[in-house]
Amino acid sequence: MIINKKIVFAALMSVSTLSFAATEIRDTEMANMNEKIGNISVNVKNGTFEEAMAALSKEADQKGAGHYHITSLERTGMSADIRATAVIYK
Numbered sequence: 001m002i003i004n005k006k007i008v009f010a011a012l013m014s015v016s017t018l019s020f021a022a023t024e025i026r027d028t029e030m031a032n033m034n035e036k037i038g039n040i041s042v043n044v045k046n047g048t049f050e051e052a053m054a055a056l057s058k059e060a061d062q063k064g065a066g067h068y069h070i071t072s073l074e075r076t077g078m079s080a081d082i083r084a085t086a087v088i089y090k
Contacts, residue, residue, distance in 0.1 A: 021061045021066070022057050022060035022061045022065045022066060022067060022068050022088070023057075023066070023067055023068075024053070024056075024057065024067070024068060024069070024070065025067045025068070025069050025089070026069075027069075029067075030069060033067060033069070033089040035089055035090040036087060036088070036089055037063065037064070037065060037088050037089060037090050038063065038087075038088050039071075039085065039086070039087055039088070040056065040059045040060060040063060040068070040085065040086050040088055041083065041084065041085040041086075042055040042056055042059055042083070042084050043076075043081060043082070043083050044081065044082040044083075044084075045080075045081050046079075046080045046081065047080070047081070047082045048082070049073055049082060051082070052073060052082040052083075052084040053070070053073070053084065055084070056068060056070060056084050056086050060086065060088045063088055064090075065088035065089060065090065066089060066090055067088070067089040067090075068086040068087065068088045068089070069086055069087045069089070070084065070085070070086045071085045071086055071087055072084060072085045
């Protein structure tokens with residue numbers, strides 16, 4: 001029974017990561033990106049860095065981007081809020 005739970009958990013985790021079409025790119029991949037389509041930003045109230053990164057991916061997907069490059073990821077002041085920005089590419 002425990003093995004079945006692990007298999008179901010692994011399957012659910014893989015589906016949740018595939019739900020966003022836009023993929024994050026690193027600095028080394030920037031040279032191949034030649035069609036910038038804009039900038040995006042998100043604010044996550046009482047969130048984590050992972051939630052902010054997921055929100056960026058979702059926002060990039062909604063804008064029709066295939067890729068995004070995170071330009072900032074920070075806590076705002078002394079609060080638990082996270083602000084993140086990215087450049088999006090076709």
